[in-house]
Amino acid sequence: MGTGHRGAFIILIFLSLLFGSCRREDTGPPPFEFLIGVSMANLTEPWRINMDGEIKEEAAKHKNLRVVFTDAADSSERQILDVKKLLAQGIDLLIVSPTDAEALTPVIAEAYDKIPVILLDRSVIGYDYTLFIGPDNQLIGKQAGQYIAELLRENGGEVVEILGRSGSPPVTDRSRGFLARIAHAKNIKVVDEIYADWLRDKSEDRITEWLRTHESVDVIFAQNDAMAYGAYRATEKLGITGIKFVGIDGLPGPEGGIEMVEKGIFAATFTCPTGGKEAVIYAMDILHHEEGIPKKMILRTTLLTKKTLEEGIPTPVSQNRSSGADGKIILGFAQVGKESDWRLANTESIKTAAREAGIELLFRDGEQRQENQIKAIREFIEKKVDVIAFSANVESGWGEVLREAKAAGIPVFIIDRPVDEKDESLWVNLMGSDFLEEGRRSAQWLVKYMDTEEPVNIVELQGTIGSAPAIDRKIGFEEVLKGYPNYKIIHSESGDFFRSTGEEVMRRILVELKENGESFDVLFAHNDDMAIGAIKAMEEVGLRPGKDIVIVSVDGIRDAFKMMIAGKLNCSVECNPLLGPQLMKAVKDYFAGKELPVRIVTSEDVFPTDVARELLRSRKY
Ligand code: AHR
Numbered sequence: 001m002g003t004g005h006r007g008a009f010i011i012l013i014f015l016s017l018l019f020g021s022c023r024r025e026d027t028g029p030p031p032f033e034f035l036i037g038v039s040m041a042n043l044t045e046p047w048r049i050n051m052d053g054e055i056k057e058e059a060a061k062h063k064n065l066r067v068v069f070t071d072a073a074d075s076s077e078r079q080i081l082d083v084k085k086l087l088a089q090g091i092d093l094l095i096v097s098p099t100d101a102e103a104l105t106p107v108i109a110e111a112y113d114k115i116p117v118i119l120l121d122r123s124v125i126g127y128d129y130t131l132f133i134g135p136d137n138q139l140i141g142k143q144a145g146q147y148i149a150e151l152l153r154e155n156g157g158e159v160v161e162i163l164g165r166s167g168s169p170p171v172t173d174r175s176r177g178f179l180a181r182i183a184h185a186k187n188i189k190v191v192d193e194i195y196a197d198w199l200r201d202k203s204e205d206r207i208t209e210w211l212r213t214h215e216s217v218d219v220i221f222a223q224n225d226a227m228a229y230g231a232y233r234a235t236e237k238l239g240i241t242g243i244k245f246v247g248i249d250g251l252p253g254p255e256g257g258i259e260m261v262e263k264g265i266f267a268a269t270f271t272c273p274t275g276g277k278e279a280v281i282y283a284m285d286i287l288h289h290e291e292g293i294p295k296k297m298i299l300r301t302t303l304l305t306k307k308t309l310e311e312g313i314p315t316p317v318s319q320n321r322s323s324g325a326d327g328k329i330i331l332g333f334a335q336v337g338k339e340s341d342w343r344l345a346n347t348e349s350i351k352t353a354a355r356e357a358g359i360e361l362l363f364r365d366g367e368q369r370q371e372n373q374i375k376a377i378r379e380f381i382e383k384k385v386d387v388i389a390f391s392a393n394v395e396s397g398w399g400e401v402l403r404e405a406k407a408a409g410i411p412v413f414i415i416d417r418p419v420d421e422k423d424e425s426l427w428v429n430l431m432g433s434d435f436l437e438e439g440r441r442s443a444q445w446l447v448k449y450m451d452t453e454e455p456v457n458i459v460e461l462q463g464t465i466g467s468a469p470a471i472d473r474k475i476g477f478e479e480v481l482k483g484y485p486n487y488k489i490i491h492s493e494s495g496d497f498f499r500s501t502g503e504e505v506m507r508r509i510l511v512e513l514k515e516n517g518e519s520f521d522v523l524f525a526h527n528d529d530m531a532i533g534a535i536k537a538m539e540e541v542g543l544r545p546g547k548d549i550v551i552v553s554v555d556g557i558r559d560a561f562k563m564m565i566a567g568k569l570n571c572s573v574e575c576n577p578l579l580g581p582q583l584m585k586a587v588k589d590y591f592a593g594k595e596l597p598v599r600i601v602t603s604e605d606v607f608p609t610d611v612a613r614e615l616l617r618s619r620k621y
Contacts, residue, residue: 042073070082132295141180149188163195250272293603299597342557438574456522501533527553531560
């Protein structure tokens with residue numbers, strides 16, 4: 001931005017802050033109901049300018065809304081002051097895209113104490129915010145790696161990666177995803193990693209320098225389109241041809257990624273939605289106290305090549321978003337079964353929310369069998385329902401039936417448990433918990449609670465083999481324990497998420513361990529039901545669960561709270577089953593033509609024993 005523009009921008013901010021201070025007094029401009037403060041990390045990168053434009057465009061649709069903007073010019077100190085100033089203006093909601101997670105965490109927590117806070121693009125440490133909206137940067141990196149691996153094929157080649165600003169989370173995440181994928185590609189070597197701070201000109205300079213001292217390279221992958229274009233300009237200047245450029249952002253407009261792909265300058269780019277529009281839509285929902293607001297919304301990324309631009313970008317489902325002739329929506333829901341209190345609460349939530357939303361529900365219970373669920377989905381397709389939703393008993397094996405639903409033009413929503421399918425266009429949206437995080441939180445709570453360097457032996461009761469929560473909770477738990485070598489899982493077995501199976505399996509484990517002369521200190525159960533079953537088995541042999549054996553489990557069901565109050569369970573990590581309102585909202589939003597994120601993550605907590613008594617009464621499941 002030139003100095004003239006910057007000056008004008010500062011005046012604009014000043015005026016808008018001033019304007020904010022005479023809000024609702026109706027002296028000049030029309031009256032308004034809500035004031036939103038937007039704190040931007042910077043307004044120099046094209047992607048962020050686009051974010052700003054989206055916020056303005058969407059905000060302009062709401063007559064009862066005013067928005068004030070601040071620009072931190074990439075300074076964390078300045079952004080902290082910006083947030084404080086906005087709070088002093090009496091904003092009703094804060095939208096903030098933080099410069100730096102650590103530095104901004106305290107002031108954002110301070111804001112969240114008073115008003116709802118939406119984080120855009122970058123998160124903070126912990127969970128002191130209302131909603132995060134942003135891309136999955138690691139996934140974008142992986143997708144770029146996958147594309148480049150396909151581009152170079154068997155012959156392979158050399159790649160240079162151009163990175164944004166050192167230390168910033170999207171830089172680390174994109175690079176991690178990219179390198180992880182490239183590591184599996186035959187004959188492809190990443191020969192250099194060059195930082196260019198997200199800037200076109202810096203990238204041009206750095207690549208000019210690099211090309212003067214190196215042989216050419218096959219692909220330049222830049223973490224944003226501006227830097228990819230800068231690299232291209234360097235090669236043009238030096239008269240070097242034959243290098244393929246891949247960027248990220250996929251923005252429209254001059255010098256945007258779309259134009260670069262259309263002109264054949266880039267081989268590809270990946271869209272990275274800014275979330276500006278979604279932030280305003282959700283801000284209004286939050287301000288209107290709507291139900292079903294998630295904790296995280298992960299936005300969809302799409303590969304753009306000349307071919308996809310010519311043929312049309314693949315959309316998740318048919319373009320036909322009309323519901324039944326009378327405007328009534330018929331939803332077919334294929335449930336996993338009845339294995340736990342969690343599942344019963346989930347079923348109840350879906351049935352109640354459908355009734356309240358005026359959505360006709362065809363509900364089928366899969367009785368823990370994938371084939372029953374697939375049969376139910378086929379029945380829904382045959383009955384031509386408007387929309388299908390299901391929770392996947394196990395992760396794999398859904399591709400065929402999902403393709404059938406897509407071919408029939410029926411949108412699919414996946415709730416609770418994700419599927420293991422590469423083609424994300426087979427469903428509209430996945431909503432549910434972050435199981436990895438639940439595993440991590442269980443282990444984090446455990447190491448803090450135990451606070452020991454003595455050896456700790458753990459028995460793990462896993463959920464259904466092959467199900468996403470069982471896979472991810474195990475990975476997340478083990479990931480944290482890697483940092484604590486004195487913690488060891490000595491036995492791990494599935495209890496299938498059933499209370500009765502948890503009891504049976506624990507009974508057997510106790511006998512086996514005794515026979516081997518082994519003992520354990522901790523039980524990590526992938527759900528509360530199995531932990532409760534195991535508690536019974538432990539008591540039978542004279543163990544005092546919660547005292548002799550520390551127990552941490554997942555879900556946060558009422559019975560777990562009762563066990564905590566009785567001192568038999570030490571911690572329950574929440575996994576929220578009340579997905580009905582969120583699902584109905586998403587279905588209605590979809591038919592109203594609203595763009596939906598690829599993933600919605602539910603808001604969740606950790607409940608140790610000391611909060612159990614206080615919270616039991618308010619537990620809804
Ligand atoms: O998919 C969520 C898991 O399924 C819950 O943690 C478990 O109790 C349930 O049956």
